[in-house]
Amino acid sequence: MWPKAIREEEIMREIRGDVSRWFEAGHAVALAQVTKTWGSSPRAAGSVMAVSDGGGIAGSVSGGCIEGSVVKTALDCLEGSRSASLERFHASTARAQEVGLSCGGNVEVLVSRLDRSLFEVERAELDADRAYVRVSMVEGAGNGSDADGVGACFLLVSPDASAASECVGLRAREASGLPAWRIVAPREVEERLSAAALASAAGKVADAPSASEAGLVRTDAGTFFYARTNPQPVLVCVGSVHISIHLTRMAKMLGYRTVVIDPRGAFATKERFPFVDELVHAWPQEAFRTLRLNESTALCALTHDPKIDVPALAAALDSPAFYIGSLGRFTTQLSRYRQLARLGYDDAAVARVFGPIGLDLKGRSPAEIALSIMAEITAVRRGGSFPSSTMLASARRAEKEL
Incomplete structure (x- = not known):
């Protein structure tokens, strides 16, 4: 089962527009992927940067310190001097100091030509907001043709990924033992790596820890890097109140799709x-x-209006939403708790609701309250350990104090 969490920056969503334009204009494109980091490296594994043969750059693999060197390697790959390269930057080495990696971090970056047909499948998955996994070979085992597969890339996509069968130059096959996924690979990748090698890598990725969004797996054929992409996060604000204005603005900055629900049309306006x-x-x-x-x-x-808030909370409790929050102090949480209990929700269900909503940042203005809510959402999404209040605990406290 894939993790609920989503990478810090879904970079492929951000760069797909640039990459699409470059391909449509006839350019070749290389993709650089951060495959491994240590210490205080500026970007996490899974971060990507695309480079076109016309000099276009989208995304990043560091805070700017190694980009120049990676771009040069990307252009070399596009010019044909090498098809792929695993670049290593360790802070203690002279090369790292030359390119400006002085923060004490260590980074490995896989640079390879991006197959247009495979990118079209990836773009279709992003457009459909479906989960998929990109898998790339970073090191061969050194035993025959598999050792020449560095840079070979394939995708794990859902069975209903129709674009996989529509692109010329791709082969899609069922992933044995993985009924929810198909392996999609360019034909040249299948010529460099055997079907067994692809299946083995796919199986290893599926068996990786559920909390791992990007990482390395090792097979008899070599070492493969995987990066999972999940559906875009969505923030639903029930109530077009002042807090919602700031909260949705912050959420957009963090990559969320934003929805505001309110039957009161006078407030929910463009x-x-x-x-x-x-x-x-x-x-x-x-x-x-x-x-x-x-x-x-x-x-x-x-909204503070139970006619609006309670049905919304009930709908959220009936769903797998990763975060549910309720505005209002302890007495309000007690009232909401009792209403939800009358609707049949037990204590275990109500304990999923955070209330009073937001981390206790002591803020008072609508913008500060929105910041506390977005901070709590981020903490829950990332597995942070900041203290939070649940509706159940707040209701129990209110019962004792009344």
Whole structure:
């Protein structure tokens, strides 16, 4: 099962537009992937940078200190002097000092030509907001043709990834033992690596720890790097209140798709929320008939109106949403708890709701409250250990104090 968490920056989403334009203009493109880091390296494994043969650059693999060297390697790959290269930058080496890696970190970057057909499948998966995995060979085992497969890249995609069968030059096959995934690889990759080698790498990736979003696996054929891409995170704000304006703006900066639900059309307007992806003028009971909440969803009930907040909380509890938050002090949480209990939700369910919503940053203004909420959402998403309040604990406290 793939993890619920999503990488710090879904860089492929950010660079797909540039890469698409370069391919459409007839350019060749190389992809640089951070495959391993130690110490205080500036970017996490899974970060990527694309380079076109026309000198275009999108994304990054560091804070700027090794980009120049990686771009040169990428251009060498595109010019044909080498098809792929694993670049190592260790802070203690003279080369790292030459390129400016002086922060004490260590970085390994795989640079290889990006197959256009494979990228089209990846772009289709991003557009469809489906989970997929990119797998690349970083080192061969040294036994025959497999040793020549460095840079070979394939995808693990869902069975309904129709683009996989539409692109010329690709082969899609069922992944034996992995019924939820198909292996999609360029034909030249299958010529360099055997079908057994691809299947073995796919199986190792599937067996990797669920908390691992990017990493390395070793097979008889060699070492492979994988990077998982999950559906884009979504923030649903129930209530077009002042806090929601700041909260959705912050969420957009962090890569979330944003939705505001409010039956009160006078408040949920484009003038107040010009940057929100979707404004829904409906009661929660109606809105959630078509709006699906999944494992990448955070929902915040912010109206203080139980006619709106309680149905929204109930819909969230019926879903696998990774975060559910309720605005209001302890007495409000007690009231919401009792209403949810009357609807049939037990204590274990209500304990999923964070309330009072947000980390206790002592902020008072709408923007500061929004910051505390976004901080709590981030902590939950990343597995942070900051103290938070749940609706259940707040209700128990309110019962004792009343």
